Structure formats: structure tokens, C-alpha cells
Amino acid sequence: MATIRDVAKLAGVSVATISRYLNKNGYVNEETKLRVEQAIKTLQYEPNAMARGLAGRKTGTIALIFPDITNPFFAELARAVEDVARMYGYTVILCNSDNQADKEQTYIRVLKQRYVDGILFASYSLRSDDVDALNNEKIPFIMLDRAPRETSCTVVSSKHLEGAQQAVQHLLDEGCTKIAHIYGPQDTVTGRERFMGYEQSVKHFPWYSPSLVEPGYFRVDGGMEAVENLMKRHPDIDGIFAGNDTMAVGALKKLQRMGVRVPDQVALCGFDGIDLTVIVEPEITTVAQSIYDMGMLSTRLLIKKIEGDNSEHQTHLFDVKLIPRESTRRKR
Amino acid sequence: MATIRDVAKLAGVSVATISRYLNKNGYVNEETKLRVEQAIKTLQYEPNAMARGLAGRKTGTIALIFPDITNPFFAELARAVEDVARMYGYTVILCNSDNQADKEQTYIRVLKQRYVDGILFASYSLRSDDVDALNNEKIPFIMLDRAPRETSCTVVSSKHLEGAQQAVQHLLDEGCTKIAHIYGPQDTVTGRERFMGYEQSVKHFPWYSPSLVEPGYFRVDGGMEAVENLMKRHPDIDGIFAGNDTMAVGALKKLQRMGVRVPDQVALCGFDGIDLTVIVEPEITTVAQSIYDMGMLSTRLLIKKIEGDNSEHQTHLFDVKLIPRESTRRKR
DNA sequence: ATGAAATAGGTAACCGGTTACACATCGTTT
DNA sequence: AAACGATGTGTAACCGGTTACCTATTTCAT
Numbered sequence: 001m002a003t004i005r006d007v008a009k010l011a012g013v014s015v016a017t018i019s020r021y022l023n024k025n026g027y028v029n030e031e032t033k034l035r036v037e038q039a040i041k042t043l044q045y046e047p048n049a050m051a052r053g054l055a056g057r058k059t060g061t062i063a064l065i066f067p068d069i070t071n072p073f074f075a076e077l078a079r080a081v082e083d084v085a086r087m088y089g090y091t092v093i094l095c096n097s098d099n100q101a102d103k104e105q106t107y108i109r110v111l112k113q114r115y116v117d118g119i120l121f122a123s124y125s126l127r128s129d130d131v132d133a134l135n136n137e138k139i140p141f142i143m144l145d146r147a148p149r150e151t152s153c154t155v156v157s158s159k160h161l162e163g164a165q166q167a168v169q170h171l172l173d174e175g176c177t178k179i180a181h182i183y184g185p186q187d188t189v190t191g192r193e194r195f196m197g198y199e200q201s202v203k204h205f206p207w208y209s210p211s212l213v214e215p216g217y218f219r220v221d222g223g224m225e226a227v228e229n230l231m232k233r234h235p236d237i238d239g240i241f242a243g244n245d246t247m248a249v250g251a252l253k254k255l256q257r258m259g260v261r262v263p264d265q266v267a268l269c270g271f272d273g274i275d276l277t278v279i280v281e282p283e284i285t286t287v288a289q290s291i292y293d294m295g296m297l298s299t300r301l302l303i304k305k306i307e308g309d310n311s312e313h314q315t316h317l318f319d320v321k322l323i324p325r326e327s328t329r330r331k332r
Numbered sequence: 333m334a335t336i337r338d339v340a341k342l343a344g345v346s347v348a349t350i351s352r353y354l355n356k357n358g359y360v361n362e363e364t365k366l367r368v369e370q371a372i373k374t375l376q377y378e379p380n381a382m383a384r385g386l387a388g389r390k391t392g393t394i395a396l397i398f399p400d401i402t403n404p405f406f407a408e409l410a411r412a413v414e415d416v417a418r419m420y421g422y423t424v425i426l427c428n429s430d431n432q433a434d435k436e437q438t439y440i441r442v443l444k445q446r447y448v449d450g451i452l453f454a455s456y457s458l459r460s461d462d463v464d465a466l467n468n469e470k471i472p473f474i475m476l477d478r479a480p481r482e483t484s485c486t487v488v489s490s491k492h493l494e495g496a497q498q499a500v501q502h503l504l505d506e507g508c509t510k511i512a513h514i515y516g517p518q519d520t521v522t523g524r525e526r527f528m529g530y531e532q533s534v535k536h537f538p539w540y541s542p543s544l545v546e547p548g549y550f551r552v553d554g555g556m557e558a559v560e561n562l563m564k565r566h567p568d569i570d571g572i573f574a575g576n577d578t579m580a581v582g583a584l585k586k587l588q589r590m591g592v593r594v595p596d597q598v599a600l601c602g603f604d605g606i607d608l609t610v611i612v613e614p615e616i617t618t619v620a621q622s623i624y625d626m627g628m629l630s631t632r633l634l635i636k637k638i639e640g641d642n643s644e645h646q647t648h649l650f651d652v653k654l655i656p657r658e659s660t661r662r663k664r
Numbered sequence: 665a666t667g668a669a670a671t672a673g674g675t676a677a678c679c680g681g682t683t684a685c686a687c688a689t690c691g692t693t694t
Numbered sequence: 695a696a697a698c699g700a701t702g703t704g705t706a707a708c709c710g711g712t713t714a715c716c717t718a719t720t721t722c723a724t
Contacts, residue, residue: 003679003680003681004680004681004682005680005681013703013704014703014704014705015680015681015682015704015705016682016683016703016704016705017702017703017704018681019681019682019683020682020683020702020703022681023682025683026683026701026702026703027700027701027702027703028701028702028703029701029702029703032702032703046441046444046445047445047680047681048386048445048447048679048680048681049442049445049446049447049681050382050385050386050391050446050447050679050680050681051386051679051680051681051682051709052680052681052682053382053681053709054380054382054383054386054679054680054681054682054708054709054710054711055680055681055682055683055708055709056681056682056683056709057682057709059382061446069407069410069411070404070407070408070411070607072402075401075402075407076402078401078428079401079402079428079430082428086435086438091439091442091446093425093426094425094426094428096410096411096414096426098411098414103418106418109378110381110423112378113378113379113380113381114381114382114393114423115380115381115382220607220611249611250611253611253613256613275402275552276611279552279581279582279585279608279612280611280612280613281585281588281612281613333710335709335710335711336710336711336712337710337711345673345674346673346674346675347674347675347710347711347712348673348674348675348712348713349672349673349674350711351711351712351713352672352673352712352713354711355712357713358671358672358673358713359670359671359672359673360671360672360673361671361672361673364672364673379710379711380709380710380711381711382709382710382711383679383709383710383711383712384710384711384712385679385711386678386679386680386681386709386710386711386712387678387679387710387711387712387713388679388711388712388713389679389712
């Protein structure tokens with residue numbers, strides 16, 4: 001591999017000039033520029049990222065930490081992040097924390113050691129002192145869907161509470177008279193807010209009971225298990241709001257296995273808007289988030305921060321949109 | 333951030349000793365070791381990965397390049413790779429090439445610049461001269477499922493041809509009398525070999541016709557489109573072998589939309605063994621690969637290579653296993 | 665007693681970039 | 695004509711590690 005000094009020698013200039021040319025800062029004569037370009041080409045010179053990182057403290061890398069690579073939600077998010085990052089010349093390191101706080105911590109350590117320029121958190125084990133620590137280290141980061149303490153970092157999220165209320169209202173509108181909820185991890189804002197939205201929408205009904213909720217851990221198998229327990233306790237449930245789509249898919253699966261007709265006997269609504277919901281039959285009604293847009297915006301914000309934007313921490317809340325599909329289309 | 337020299341000063345030794353302690357090479361006295369540990373702790377010292385990479389040419393990073401992050405097959409593969417890498421102290425950079433050759437090339441360039449210790453290719457745009465180039469650069473790599481030229485690199489793959497034949501045989505056993513094939517990209521070994529397996533198994537039947545195959549691009553929507561075209565041309569098809577599971581899922585979806593009963597009217601078999609096949613109803617028969625094991629083995633092989641194993645290039649072929657499910661269970 | 669081997673640790677060059685600072689030239693302003 | 699700013703380029707220190715090479719002491723077999 002050729003080094004910058006080889007190029008300098010061949011072009012008959014000093015390394016500083018090459019560096020200036022590469023980074024487009026400082027003055028370089030037009031003719032010199034041509035000679036440098038020629039030298040770079042003949043030597044097939046590629047600047048060494050390690051040396052660059054070491055000397056300049058910029059690596060052109062951002063990391064996305066997310067909790068579950070098998071959840072299509074994060075797959076889509078990752079694509080958005082990658083697309084934008086690529087556009088700005090950054091590389092993305094995808095880090096799957098597998099919902100384990102220690103993995104997440106390891107990643108943070110490793111990423112700091114590697115001088116990533118910024119971090120996007122779509123994972124949630126982070127406590128507010130972790131956030132403070134990151135702030136102290138001055139490493140730019142953005143939280144997706146989680147805000148341990150609102151003002152201390154920039155957050156990109158959706159209107160989860162509102163969405164959950166829309167979902168429940170939709171089920172009510174379709175004539176459901178006893179609606180259960182499969183909730184996600186309560187140490188996540190997403191899981192918590194959607195739960196709250198459900199609770200607020202149904203608590204004043206006479207049929208409401210705290211035994212109408214079951215955890216589903218944001219996973220397919222969790223959704224299946226939850227349905228089983230719910231239907232055992234309340235065979236007369238006629239509507240289920242699942243805290244995310246993967247759980248909704250699991251719920252549907254289990255309902256079908258139990259011989260419960262969807263939507264006739266039980267109407268089902270999910271949350272997120274991933275493609276999985278239109279792959280199954282019947283297609284599942286869901287509260288769609290603008291996943292790709294969230295990914296794009298957060299990446300843009302992060303890159304801005306990296307490149308010196310010092311504006312205040314902001315919170316961006318995306319609208320959500322209920323998409324009615326077959327799983328809630330009931331004959332009245 | 334504390335540096336190695338700070339630690340050296342505090343511990344009252346030279347940087348070489350710290351380095352020796354950190355890398356566990358060379359001799360370090362027990363007492364000295366304790367002082368060093370103490371110093372590291374009080375300074376909260378973390379070695380700088382950039383400097384390490386630059387000086388030692390080892391970064392403790394491996395990259396996994398794959399074509400489609402939305403395909404659960406690669407999600408599972410990625411988890412296996414990550415798990416093993418973690419075990420050996422390596423970090424994984426996940427690179428989603430989105431099936432675009434240029435993205436793949438960009439990644440290779442970027443990864444080389446960043447001194448990744450090794451690369452795992454589950455993507456396939458690589459031509460044999462690319463492979464030669466990698467070999468020349470002496471950067472360890474392993475191909476998953478693709479072997480441009482068998483002897484020039486280590487390959488981990490499955491018995492695709494055999495699996496495809498098993499799939500077709502299974503459909504025949506279940507009484508199918510006209511079997512179509514939805515094939516994957518023909519510039520992939522996987523797509524090609526499964527196609528060949530199908531072709532070899534059916535070409536001697538009187539009902540066989542080249543118009544019984546359609547491309548599905550390994551994607552859900554591709555599978556849907558393919559089914560539409562196939563059924564238009566041959567309404568009497570009673571069996572479909574899809575070249576992978578995502579296409580099979582798409583096929584099922586379309587068949588259901590078209591009012592075709594699965595498996596009664598058309599039996600359906602996929603390939604890969606991803607969880608999606610048991611989420612849909614009916615559950616889809618598939619030829620399962622040992623995805624996780626393939627990921628584990630290839631990562632182990634890669635790390636071995638990185639750590640100096642110079643044995644010959646080998647080809648590891650995993651067995652596949654037909655898993656009969658409802659989508660092919662026919663009343664006879 | 666002696667020399668080889670094992671143990672312990674220091675010095676300084678090096679990895680391949682970036683950049684502060686110095687210096688030179690040239691056109692423009694006053 | 696002197697002063698100044700813009701342009702163009704080189705020198706060398708520095709980023710934070712690794713490691714080759716060297717020195718010194720201890721252990722141990724002969």
C-alpha cells in the first residue's frame with residue numbers, strides 16, 4: 001500500500017500539500033493539483049483510515065445500536081440510516097445489542113475506542129447517567145424512541161401515546177366490546193407509552209380489567225404466548241391491540257391456531273407499520289410510523305451535530321397513521 | 333482520555349511495559365502488573381483503537397457483507413457471526429450491500445482503509461478477479477454460499493442442488509403432477525444450483541416446460557409476481573418450488589389472494605428454513621439450512637485465518653433438511 | 665564457578681496521516 | 695515605495711499505540 005509520503009515524492013511536493021489536496025483545505029495550485037492527482041492514480045493511493053483517525057480524530061463512521069436485528073422495524077431503520085450516511089460519505093457500523101444491556105455497554109466502549117464520530121441509539125437500556133456520560137465525552141449522539149431525561153439529548157420519536165389511542169378507538173369503532181392489550185417491555189418508552197395510550201382509552205369502560213393485558217416482549221413468540229393466556233382468562237375478548245407488529249403477527253398466528261376467526265371473532269391491531277403485516281392473511285391493521293423518515297432525520301441530525309452544529313437538544317415527534325386492514329374489518 | 337504514557341508515568345514504568353501487559357506478550361513482574369492495573373483503573377484508561385490499528389495492524393474487527401438486511405436469513409446469519417466474534421473478542425461491522433455491486437465495492441474499499449482484520453462475504457457480486465485481488469492483498473476472507481472459482485478461497489455453503497431435488501421429490505411424493513419453480517438471481521450460486529436441482533428433477537417428465545419457471549429475485553414481492561405470471565400461463569400447476577423462503581411467502585400470499593387453496597390446489601415448498609415460514613398460515617414446507625451453524629463455522633474459520641492459520645482453502649458443505657409442513661400436506 | 669536461558673523492563677523508531685508555523689511570492693492598496 | 699493580504703508550499707511535531715533492540719538481573723545446569 002502506498003503512503004502519503006510515496007505520493008508526495010512522486011508528485012515532487014511535500015506531504016502537507018497532499019494532505020491539503022485530499023482534505024480540500026488550504027491552498028493548492030491548479031498545476032500541482034494535477035500532478036498530485038496523477039501520482040495518486042498511478043500509485044493507487046488510498047488514505048489510511050487509521051492514521052487519519054488517529055491524527056485528525058475524525059473517522060467518517062457512525063454507529064447504529066439497535067436491540068433486535070430480526071425485527072424488520074430495525075432493518076428498515078438501518079436502511080434509511082445507511083442511505084443517508086452514504087450520501088454524506090459516512091460508513092455505518094450496525095450494532096445489534098440483542099436487548100442486552102451489557103452488550104450495549106460493550107458496544108459503547110468499543111465504539112469510543114474506535115473514535116466513531118457519532119452514535120444513533122435505537123436501543124434502550126441506556127440510563128440517564130449513561131446519557132450524561134456521553135454528553136460529557138462530547139460524543140455526538142441521538143436517541144431514537146427513548147428519552148431518559150428530555151432535555152439532555154436530542155430525541156427522534158413518534159407519537160406513541162396518540163397512536164395507541166387511535167388504535168383502541170379504531171377497535172371500538174369497529175364494534176369491539178372487550179379489548180385486550182399485549183404490551184412491550186416497560187423499560188422502553190415505546191412499550192410504556194403505547195400501554196398508557198391503551199389504558200387511558202379503556203379504563204373508564206365497565207368491562208375493563210387489569211387482567212386484560214399481557215406482556216409480549218416485542219417478539220413474535222411473546223405475542224403468541226400472550227394471546228394464549230389472554231384467551232384463557234377472557235374467552236370473550238373481541239379485540240386485541242398489540243404494542244408492535246411482530247407481537248401482532250404472533251397473536252394472529254396463535255389465534256388462527258386456536259381456531260379463533262380474525263377479524264370476525266377477534267379484531268387485531270398492531271403498531272409500527274412493517275411489511276410483515278401485509279404478508280400474513282388476513283392483513284393486519286396497524287398504526288404506521290414513518291420508519292424510513294425517522295431514520296433519515298435522525299441520521300441527518302447526527303451528521304449535523306458531528307459537523308459542528310451546536311444547537312440545543314431538540315425532540316422531534318413524528319406523526320403516526322392508522323392503516324385499517326382486514327384484521328379489524330368487522331361486519332356489523 | 334488518558335494515554336498509555338500517562339499510565340506509564342503513574343505506574344512508574346515505561347510504555348513498553350504497559351503495552352506488554354495489555355497484550356499479554358513479553359514478561360511482566362507480578363508486582364509491576366499490580367501497579368499497572370492500579371494505574372489503569374485510576375485513570376480509567378482505555379487503549380485507543382486507532383493507534384493500535386495503526387501501529388499493530390490489527391483492529392479486532394471483522395466485517396460481514398450481505399445483500400439484504402430485510403431477509404431474515406441474513407439476520408440470523410448476522411447473529412451467529414456476532415455471537416462467535418464476541419466470544420473471540422472481535423467486533424463485527426455489518427454491511428448491507430443491498431444487492432448492489434457498487435455498494436459492495438465501496439464497502440471493500442472502506443473496509444480495507446479501515447484495516448478490518450477479515451471479511452465474510454454473504455453477498456455475491458464478487459467476480460473471480462475481485463477474489464484474486466483480495467487474495468493478493470492478503471486480507472483474510474471467507475465466502476458464504478458463493479465460490480467464483482473453487483480453489484481460490486474458503487467457502488462455506490449448503491447442498492443446494494441436493495436440497496432442491498429433495499424439495500421437488502417431496503412435491504412429487506405428495507402427488508403433484510405439474511411443478512413450477514420460482515428462481516432466485518442466476519448470478520448467485522444459491523439461485524443457480526437450486527434452479528439446476530429443480531430442472532434435473534423434472535426435465536424428464538412429459539409435463540415439463542421451460543415456461544414453468546419464473547424469476548422472483550429472492551424477494552417477497554418477486555414471489556408474488558412470479559406466481560401471478562405462472563398461474564396465468566399454467567392454471568393447472570399443482571406444485572411450486574420457490575428458490576427461497578421469502579419468495580415462498582410471497583407466493584403463498586399471492587395464491588391466497590387469488591383464491592387458490594394451499595396445499596389442496598397448489599402445494600408449496602420453500603428453501604432456507606427461516607422463521608417466517610412458520611408464521612404464515614398454512615406453515616410452509618421448506619428445505620432448511622443450518623443457518624446459525626454456517627455463520628458460526630465461517631466466523632471461526634475466518635478468525636483462525638486472521639490469527640495465522642495458513643491451511644489450504646477448503647469448501648465446507650452443510651447438509652440441508654426438508655421439513656414437511658402444511659403447505660405440502662395433501663389429501664390423496 | 666560459569667555461561668546459557670529465562671525474566672524484567674527501558675529507549676526510541678515507527679505506523680501514516682494532520683496541521684501549526686514558517687517562509688516565499690505576487691498583486692493591490694495607500 | 696512600503697505595507698499588507700492572498701496564495702502556495704515545506705518542515706517537523708504530534709496523535710497513541712507497538713515492537714525491535716538493548717541492558718540488567720536471576721535461575722540453573724554443567
